[in-house]
Amino acid sequence: MAEQEEDFSSLPLQDRVTHKNWKVRKEGWEDAARAFAATADESDPVFRPFILGSDLWKGAVTDSNVAAQQEGLSALCAFLKYGGSQACSRSRGATIQPIVEKGLSSAKAGAKQSSLEALLLYIEIEGKSDALLEDLLQGLSNKQPKVVAATLGALTAIYHAYGVKIVEPKPSLKALPKVFGHADKNVRAEASSLAVELYRWLREAMKTLFWNDLKPVQQQDLEKLFEGVKSEPSPKQKRLLRAQEQAAAAAPAADEEDPEIEEAEEETPAEAFDLAEPVDVLKKIPGDFHENLASTKWKERKEALDALYEVANTDRIQDGHYDEIIAGLAKSMKDANIAVVTTAANCVEVLAKGLRRSFAKYRSRIMGPMMERLKEKKQSVADALSQALDAVFASTSLSESLEDILEFLKHKNPQVKSETLKFLIRCLKLTKDAPSKPETKSIAEAAIKLLTESVEALRAGGAEILGTLMKIMGERAMAPYLDGLDDIRKTKIKEYCNAAQVKAKDKPKPVAPPPKAAPPAQKRAPTTKKAAPGLKAPVKRASTPQSEKLTASSPQSRPPVGKALPSKLGGLQKSGLAAPSAGLKKKLPGAGPAPTLASPKRNITSPSPYEEAPAPKLGRGLAGRPLGKPAAPVEPAAPSASAGMTAAEREELESLRADKDRLIRVNDDLRTEKSKLMSQIHELQNQNAQLIEDHTRDVLSIKAKETQLVRARSDAEAAENLVQRQGREMERLKRELSRNVREASPLNADDQIYQDRGLNGSQHHPGIERYDSGRPESREVGYQRARSYMGSPSEEKENGSLDVGAGKKPSMGRSLSGDTLAAGRGDDNGGAPAVGQGVDSYKRAAEVTSQLKARIEQMKAKQGLTRPGR
Template sequence: MADQEEDFSSLPLPDRFSHKNWKVRKQAYEDVAKQFAKSPDESDPCFRPFLNDPGLWKSAVADSNVAAQQEAIAALCEFLKYGGRDCALRTRGVAISPIVEKCLSSTRPAIKQNSLEALLLFIELDTAGPVVEEVLPGLGNKVPKNVAATLNALTQIVHNYGCKIVDPKPILKALPKAFGAADKNVRAEATALAVELYRWLREAMKPMFWGDLKPTQQTDLEAQFEKVKAEGTPKQERLLRSQQEQAESGGGGGEEGEEGEEEEADEPAEIDAFALAEPEDVLKKVPPNFSELLASSKWKDRKEAVEGLYAVINVPRIKDGDFNEIIRGLAKCMKDANVAVVTQAAQCIELLAKGLRQAFGKHRATVMQPIMERLKEKKATVADALGAALDATFEATSLSDCLEDIFAFLGNKNPQVKEGTMKFLIRCLRTTREVPTKPEIAQICEAGKKLLSESSPALRDGGAEILGTVMKIIGERAMTPNLEGLDDIRKTKIKEFFEAAEVKAKEKPKPAPKPAPAAAPKKVVGAKKPAAGVKRPAAAAPAEAPPATKVAGSKLGLPKTGGLKAPQKRTVGASSGASSPRRSGPIMPEEDPLPPTPPPPKAAAPSRGLTGRSLAKPVSAPVQMPSDSPPPSSGLSAIERAELEELRTANDRLTRHIDDLRQERSKFTSEIQELKNQNASLIEDHTRDVLSIKAKETQLVRARSDAEAAEQTNERLRRELERLKKALSRAESLNASAGKFDDIHFRMSGADCANIWSLFTGITSPTFEDAPMYRDHMAAPSARNRMSFASNLSEERENGDAPYPRNKFSPELRYAGSTGSSGRGSPARGFRNLAAHDDGSDSTLTSARDRPVSSLPQSGSNGAESWRRAAEVTSQLKARIEQMKVRNSIP
């Protein structure tokens, strides 16, 4: 048995790795692990067989014997730990897949632990992308145990390296399938992985997979997320090999420590949904009739258009394309009369700005001004949507791009527009990551000062907040000149906002010892070996060498001592030129080191590079130098001079290009201002036209109402005229019929009338005057018009003109005529006039009623008139008698 073991140990490693006996394989794994641990460096020969044949690890980690497999995984970890990056690059393509399939789900804890360590080492030596790509196929394994182990490995990878090293996008894409698995262990591991990703990504991860989960799963995940929300931003627990080298090389530098603090400060800016998502081409999904619906006169069609667009572009990331027509249509919607259309259009602009990011910058000028003009809307929902659209537009551009429009609308006459623009500027100052330039800061401060003098308290507070936020960005000292002329009350208010402000961009003072050329002499410190005695003259040099800024800017900050002056005096000694043939500086004779003549080396020192070389000709050339080694004779100096000329030419070209761009910018600015003025004039003209049209419409409505009233009046008058005509015609016909009986009343006596009266009434009256009916008729001056007057009264009663009921035997009917009023033409007035006329006396209305005036013929001038009236009454009586006969059927 011992002989057999000796034979196995003498076999080459590849043969032992593939031996049929598992003990031989196990022993081979143990042997190589020991060799790797004892290797002095990565170039040791023990690594060479496995670099030449990486497939050895494929069969080793998938060993059928569990004990041998455990040793193989341990050996792989040692190989990666001591072998370096090349070992990982050549091995990961063949070793990771069998580790995922055979080792991660092993029942032995040592195998599982070493498998995870091997995966972490693969990432540590290079990057995480290829490793995660090899691990993800394990999620499609048919065995649930292997899927759960793969999810656990991914969780450990994310936990150790974080989402800045590990790209979470492919993992997030695979999560929904894991949540849909039937095995509860797989779902539990998927939940753990989702929680770990949430620690790094927060809400940005949800758009990638949240919609594919069931409501119950979403609820459970939300409960798990609540537990980790209180935790701070996680930190990377395991560094890559490259990060370790950087940390070791820059461990003690103060400046690097500050940079590290800045990186930690910027670390909370976690990955957002835009960085995780893949760009989607939404232009193909936009309805083809979008523009037609948007231009429709019906607000429901316009709202349907913007709602359809919102559903299409509601994605985390949008692929750039030709959105010009859509952007212009949404900008026009800002002037829509329907607030629902305005709100939805603003939300569409927000989604486009967030989905396109920098690509949306070219559309800023199209949408920003219409949005700011609509800030006059007082409804809170509309104002919030407009503000969110402005914020998204700012995020896609920069503060410098938006300042011009902001300053223009800060002077708007509408207080709502001014206040909305002010709030937008404050939000921009809080969120910008770039410190504004000094001219921009001056303009912002000037605008804030103007707001301090506004009548509205909100605008005054906004001006103070603007100045306080700017002070937070640039500091109190730099802000002092911009606060001149303000009273103490306003300064106190600004200081309060300064203390409460939170900004992302802060002006950091530049370090004073910033010149980099100090590194050039430091690298040449090795040149101090030629002569130690040279340090003595260096001590006397400081009085004569104040221009030597390179030595004064040393990182150590020491005075000009011999130790640091050695690089400056490297060419003084005779041995300096011999030991450093690259130097083109002058070589002094050996007896000259003692005199204090250090200026010549300053002309030679700048030969280290363009950054440390002065652009002027060396002034110290006239110092006593041998003519056989002039500084310009160096070939390196000629190359540098040529490069310098090229740089100067390029600089001139860039300067000219910048000047052209500035001129073009100023031209465009003037054109924009002209267009703004034209737009303002057109708006004023439009407003005047609208007002005039409204005034004309009002006049037209009034004229129509007047015309209708006139038509009604004319119709009423026409009916009255027709009625009067009918009444007149009746009266004329009655008068004509009464004329036929004029000769009768001369022959009829009072007795005849009394007989007629007794015939129809059954009452015998002795005299003509005693017949009451006849007397009444004879006493009425207008009895012949009684029937026509009754007809008139009936017509007036139908037309609503008769204000009181009438009796045909009342004094009003007998003495009134055709008038029903109680004025001058009233019946009482007519009765009094008639009584006075007939009696010739001024009797009162009471006496007239007690004793009616007789209508029988009397002596005097009015006798004929009385007889005529009696004839009229007689004719009327006869007519009535005939009517009564016909009615009573009397022959």
Template sequence: MAEGEEDFSALPLPDRFTHKNWKVRKEGYEDAAKQFEKTPDESDPVFRPFLQDSGLWKGAVADSNVAAQQEGLAAYCAFLKYGGVQACTRTRGVTVGAIVEKGLPSMRAAAKTNSLEALLLCIELDKADPVIEDLLPALSHKQPKIIAASLAALTAIYHNYGCKIVDPKPVLKALPKVFAHADKNVRAESQNLTVELYRWLREAIKPLFWGELKPVQQQDLEKMFENVKQEAAPKQERFTRAQQDAMAAASAAPGGDEGEGGDGEEYGEEDGGEVDVFDLAEPVDVMPKVPGNLQEQLSSSKWKDRKDALDALHNALNVPRIKEGPFDDIVRGLAKCMKDANVAVVTVAANCVDLLAKGLRQSFAKYRSTIMAPMLERLKEKKQSVADALGQALDSVFASTNLSECLEEILEYLKHKNPQVKQETLKFLIRCLRTTRDVPSKPEQKSIAEAGTKFLTESSEVNRAGGAEVLGTLMKILGERAMNPYLDGLDDIRKTKIREFYETAEVKAKEKPKPVAAPPKAAAPAAKKPLGTKKPALGLKKAAPAAAPPPPAEEPAPAPPQPKPAGRGIPSKLGGVPKTSGLATPGSGLKLQRKIPGPGASAASPQRRVASPPSEDAPAPAPPKFGLGRGLAGRPIARPAAAEPAPAPTPAPAAPPMSGLTAAERAELEELRLEKEHWLRINEDLKSERSRLASQITELQNQNAQLIEDHTRDVLSIKAKETQLVRARSDAESAEQTVQKQQREIERLKRELSRAVRATAISPPNVPDGLNMGVTDTTSIYHETGTNGHDAASRSGLHMGSRFDAARARNYMSPSPSDEKENNGIESPRRSSRDSGSLGRSNKLSPTVGSGFSNVGSPVRSSNSLRYGSGSHSGEEQPARSAEPAENWKRAAEVTSQLKARIEQMKARQGLTRPPTQR
């Protein structure tokens, strides 16, 4: 046995890996792991046999003996860890499948842990796609424990690397199948995997498989999702080899000490951020689903047809990702629908634009110019549901393009005359600034800032708050310092409001000013070196004027501010130098002179006015010449002897501009800088004044427009009132004409009535003499009074009374039909009142009337007697009717007297005659 063991240990590792004895194999695995750990690099010869024959690892990770398999998995992990990328790429094709079938479902915890670590190392060294491709077939395995182990491994992979490193689409497509598995462990692991994917993808996972789950499973998952929603955003825990190299390079770069910890954080945020459903979905060709008669239906005069066509289009476009196609006609039709009078059509059209823009993303950018302007114009709709649909569609259109393409059109509609369009466009601009990932350029910044400043003077509180929010959001993108020029001239209240929005704004644009601020930090050490080398020169400069008594009081003043320009690398402001420190003053004893530059002053500063002691400069004053020098290079210092040794002690070439400057020159430089700052401040004040005046002009223009609108409204109201007045007058005139017409009609009817009554009164029926006389008198009365309108009414009443009384008289005095027959043709139809009276009196003398008096006729006869006596009676009735003639005549006389009295009363009432008492 000992000899066998010696022989086994002497065998090379590949032979021991394939030995029949499991103990030999186990010891070979252990020795290989130890040798891998001792290798200096990936090119060590110990890796070569295992790289050439990858089958060795297939047997090791799937060893039939569980103890040997555990060590084989540990050896394979060491091989991957120390063997590098080649160790992974050459062996994973044969090892991943074996690990899934034999290692992951192992009953030993160490074997299971090493199996999972091997899979994670394969992803770390190269990429995850090959590993996932080998894992997915295991989800259809016969044994449930292998499926559950594979799902657990997938959960661990996504937990460590996130969904940016490991593509979740293949796994999401396979989830419905494992959710329908009969084994409860498989279903539980599938729930765990779904929850893990939800941590990274959130709601983006649902469109891919949610509809294929049972309602009970959906409810269970929703409960699990509620707990995940309260957790913080996940971060990547393990990084690939490429990420590790990038992080190491970033750490080695200048400033890497500060950003070392932040790089991993940045990777975690970038790779672990929420993934959009667009990235997960496959493109779908929606053109076959679009109705063929879409354009015809959109041109229909019935809004119901137009809405039905848009609903069909909406159903066709309702997919996560749309395959590119010829959508020009569809977009033009949707743009036309934005002008539709029916709000339901506009809403559905906006939803279609939203789906199309989200489905195409960057491919929709070419349709932006066609659809964006009609949508902005339709923002005038006051109905909130329509405004929300249009706003969402505009956001989707903006997401497919960028701020530079949309800004010009947005700024144009911010000047729209409709206040509703201005307000909604302002909200759209704010959303664009929040979601854009590109920092606006300088001209765009100025345009946005000017637009926001104009809205600060609007009369509407909503617009003023919107303008402040625009400026605050822009400040969040650019930084406070970059926004200072745009905020000058604003009052403190508005600045406070802008700062409030700045503090609460959330933007996605990466701030570009941050990298610009880095070079001064890197250049700071270089700038400090000239400061150290300059110190001896400063000491010499101080020592040189110390020999002369006048200058020492002037020279020490510039010394304290010296570090400032040295830190910046160029001459800068000298805050401690007074404006007249380097100039000649009445009591300073100094004099300004200009000298011709000599040969030793070629490297000196430009021509400047310098202060020098009069005792040294008086013997050789030089006339000033302005044409010899240009800028600062043509004016040397006053004392050439003192100027020459100045450059000597400064061998460092880092600060040549400071070599020839004296205190007076620095003072003059400071004076010029102060003057420059003064003019800059004046310029800024003028700009702020200009902006303030422009805002006032804008406000006045708005007020003027409001007054014009009010005036126009008043004029239209006055015209409407005048129109109503004219119509009322016309109606009054027509009413008057109608009244006059009715009056004329009444007069006509009265005249007709009077004529009818008169005709009846002129020809009464048969009456006795007394009654006939009364009627005749009544007729004479009518002839006396005339026929005017007032008398006509009186006659109307008189005729009615006469007619009534005459009718009563006829009832008493009408002769018998036989008498009429006998007297017909003998008597004349009409008799005078006298004859009638005589006949009446003669008749009174004879008490009876018989047939012997047939020739004499009736006492009273009328031409209308035939009408009243048309009937025939026998001769026996005639004596009965004339039996009481005296009584009949008596009644007739009474009626006549009553009629006369009534006529007299009516005449007295009408004023025609005096009453009988006054006669």
């Protein structure tokens, strides 16, 4: 009981926090935290024992009693917060490892929170995280899964608070594949959370360091998690460093001037180039690269370029001497084989992306050959060259590349001009530095020339260039270049301007504030100066509207009228007064009396007639009123402009002014008319181009028709020749048939000719054979020949012809009578032959027979064949 009532408050703090009783330790850490918070600055003596005795903090973090541990971690946070950089540097080595092993995985939520806060304070105060991050990553190798999971959670919170610009992300990314393969699901879950947090900052660039080391299933799971944060805006730093807070407090006005710029700089995502390690490509290039690149076989040249592409296709390339390689690639751009050209362009692209700014020294050697090769019409080659040009431009700036681009915009090849135009548009959209005024003028003039091209794509490209340039420079800066264009083109240019997305913005230089104006003249008393002996006292006058108008009408501001006018107005400009002529003193309208000449020793104290009189002091009653007459109200300055002139000079001045106004109006009219004429010229040029296209299309159509006509004529001639050949062949066959018939005909006069009813036109078939009744074989041959020429076998059967195949042979005295023909014809109605038809058939058969006989006799007479007994 007495032990419980013992008072330990008299003990020093360092003794109380190391006491064997956990309650004493707990109360000691509580008192220490209050003492730290009550200090005035970092040099307070209360910090000294804890700075020198860093082991005290190690005991606080690793305290076996969770209540005392929680208070010890709270005291550590207060010590770091109020103790400054010295407290952090002296205690970090003794606390980080215990915090990772004991504090982050503590059973008390307060202890966990204090441990994480201590880690954040170390980074906030020191401004760097390399040593702390190294100690944290050692916790990922701990055997206890809860320690590994707590360490991953702490890393996630650190990146969420400070971002990847303060805390280096490479070590954590390299450690991710190992923790993704951990057996504990909590560790894998915390690893996924860390990967998602890093993806918020790095996006796709983070995959270059660890993505290939993951399993496909793990990649798919992470892709699903990444989909949820892709639509989120770029994260911002949630917690400022101590140095950032001091800088913000020291210059609050500078931060408020342009917050958009700072936000844009903070939101710039990291790239794979920044995270990747540089690779020495020169050591990996094959030894026979240059030999194969100069080979006469295109396959060997392409294989050499493929080998270069494989070794150079990396995120970051170590700088070196690539002069020979660039020279070989520039030579390959002129290769006759498009596969070699495409591969060379791909090599240029990966080299430019891997070297970045180090590639700028090779730009002048490679950009020209690539742009010259843009004449290739194959789309795959054009795409490869365009990507390579974009990569080369990313390594340089618009100012460095603009001269070559504008030169190729004048190329005679339309394909080169079109691709160069697209390249310039991409450059304007990608550049981060606005072009200077001379560069803006050069680009605008080149684009305006493109507006008069006959090809629609070039005209649209010129308008897009002007629109993109207007987006960068502003409408006011581009107004002088668009003055002579018609409304249609201006509208199109503004449409391109509204749709353009650029990264650069012209920032006008801040205008110096005007000097402070002097106090008004009426508030100052008129000063007098003593003139030197022999000189006229200077007369000071205040600036009045009348004097300003008079000065404006001086000879220096308008053309000279005559000899007398400049001499008289010269005095007005110098002194502000009209020189009085001899013997005549004129009074100017609206002014007081003319001054008299003063002697050299006389000081002029009265104000000039052009100088405003000082305001009278007003008093009460009549005594405050001025005795003289009030001055006449000041008229407009027009009358005073011609003061001191003669009537002739005034008339001449008025006529010159009228001529000037007339010329201005005429000039405006002419400018308007010129704009209309230029618009008409452009329209006529467009119409002419359209007519040329129509004419070309018609000429091609006519040529196609003519080609078809020639082919048709050729086909007709070929068909005609074929018909003639067929006719000649038919004649030859007829002659051959006639000769065969004559050779096979017997010389018997009593032969009978048998034929069917198809022999009506037998006078046209002289090749019918005759047969001898005494020779069966002759009769058989004659009948077969007659049937083959005069009708088909089926028709012969239907018409009652002789059936030789059945073995029936006609008798010697039998002929084709009319009854036989009539019986063989048949009747459609009943099949019964008609009597009249048989008679007619008989008569026709008799006629045919007699004609055949007569024809045979004629043939025999011609051939000299005679038979005895006839």
